[in-house]
Amino acid sequence: MNIKRPTLIVAALVLLVIAAGAFFMMRKPEQPAASGAASPASAKPGAPPARPTLTVTVAKPESAELTDTLAANGNVMPWQEASVGSESNGLRLAEVRVNVGDAVKRGQVLATFAPETINADMAQAKASLAEARATAADAAGTAERARTLDKTGALSQQQINQYTTAAQTAKARVEAAEAVLAAQQVRGRNTQVLAPDDGVISARTATVGSVVAAGTELFKLIRQGRLEWxxxxxxxxxxxxxxxxxxxxxxxxxxxxxxxxxxxSPMVDPQTRAAIVYVDMPNLQQNSAIKAGMFARGDFQLGRSNALTVPQASIVPRDGFNYLLLLQPDNRVSQLKIDTGRRVGERVEITTKLPPDAKVVVQGAGFLNDGDLVRVVDSANPAPAAAK
Known part of the structure; x- marks a missing residue:
């Protein structure tokens, strides 16, 4: 069947009109929704309110009196360390009575030397003294008799002077013998090594049986058991x-x-630009955890001063800095970069100046950004963090 060209064109136009009508009929149900979605500017009068990002608690900064401290590092050392040595020469060490860590009293015997050689020398000194005293007594009697014959002319003046000189010489020999005996008695006392002060033995080199020279160190003593930082x-x-x-x-x-x-210290190290501060600490025996030679840190208590503090939970660390989220009158938050100071318990000092009526977000602060809308609840009965 032959169809004329104008008929085909008319049929095509009819089909096109039908297709267009069907398309618009299909879009019809969506038109109300599309007409209801207005731009933000046109939606302000009748649009529903924005929903808050989180439910949070807030707190006001509080003024508190905090301790002002200064941190430092250093070493723990003895207050004074005494060297206890031998005063006798060439004697054998017979007994050692103390060891490292022992607490000793002033005058306590720490070690003893064999006294046989000293006893023999002392006996010899006593005998020499007795002999000198006898000789001196005889010389003194002879000199006295010679002086009685001075006026008789039986003895010349020269002979009398000789007897007098002999008596004085004998007396001097007695004094010399007494000095020798005293020296031997000192050596006898030095056979006992005594503690020069109260304290704690920190080192010992004394060994039983060794023969030591005078001046050899046998012990080291922390005087009075005192340490210092x-x-x-x-x-x-x-x-x-x-x-x-x-x-x-x-x-x-x-x-x-x-x-x-x-x-x-009256001197500052020109290399480190630091000086040594000596801190006296209590008795060594009461501080079993503190030992000489240890490295320790510490804080100097410089006094107390007022400070503005906030809860530690309200501080948000970001990108190497600390921030507070301040609640604005429209229940939105603004982010403020801050500097912190001292810490006491769960509160932290804020050295940055804050607005007089500032309120900081505490619970949920770490999940907020600048400009977020929040819902504030009483901190005593906090609601769930996520808004529904």
Whole structure:
């Protein structure tokens, strides 16, 4: 069947019209929704309110009196260390009575030397003294008799002078013999090595049976058992640490000891620009966790001052800095970069100036960004963090 060209064109136009009508009929149900979605500007009057990002708690910064401290590092050393040595020469060490770590009293016997040689020398000195005294007594009697014959002319003046000189010489020999005996008695006392002061034995080189020379060190003694913390303080901070300042010394194990500044070095190291501050600590026996030679850190208690503090949970660390999220009147939050200071318990000092009526977000602060809308609840009965 032959269909004319105008008929085909008309049929095509009819089909096109039908297809267009069907397309618009299919879009019809969606038109109300599309007409209801307006731009943000046109939606303001009748649009529903924005939903908050989180439910949070807030708190006001509080003023508190905090302890002002200065941190430092240093070594724990003996207050004074005494060297206890031998005063006798060439004697054999017979007994050692103490060991490292023993607490001793002033005058306590630490070690003894064999006394046989000293006893023999002392006996000889006593005999020499007795002989000198006898000789002196005889010479004195002869000189006295010679002086009685002075006026008779039986003896010449020269002979009388000789007898008098002999008596004086004999007396001098007695004194010399007494000095020798005294020296031997001192050697006898030196056969006992005595503690020069109260303290604790920190080192021992004495060995039973050894023959030592005079001056050989046998023991080292921490005098009075006192230790001190030698803290390094920079020259800029040195003026803040006068004598008598309390300090807390903390060992590597965490043990804490209270002490006081005994002295401040008058010299500053030109290399480190730091000076040594000497902190006296209590008796060594009471501080089993603190030993001489240990490295320790500590804090000097410089006094107390007022500070503005916030809960530690309200501080948000980001990108190496600390921030607070402040609640605005429209319940949105603004991010503020801050500097922190001292910490006491769960509160942290804020050194950055805050608005007088500032309120900081506490619970949920770490999940918020600048400009987020929040819902505030009472901190005593917090709601779930995520808004529904």
């Amino acid at each position: 030698r803290a390094e303080v920079t020259s800029a901070e040195l003026g803040r640490v006068p004598v008598g300042t309390p300090a807390t010394v903390i060992s590597a194990s965490g043990a804490q000891v209270q002490g006081k500044v005994r002295a401040v």
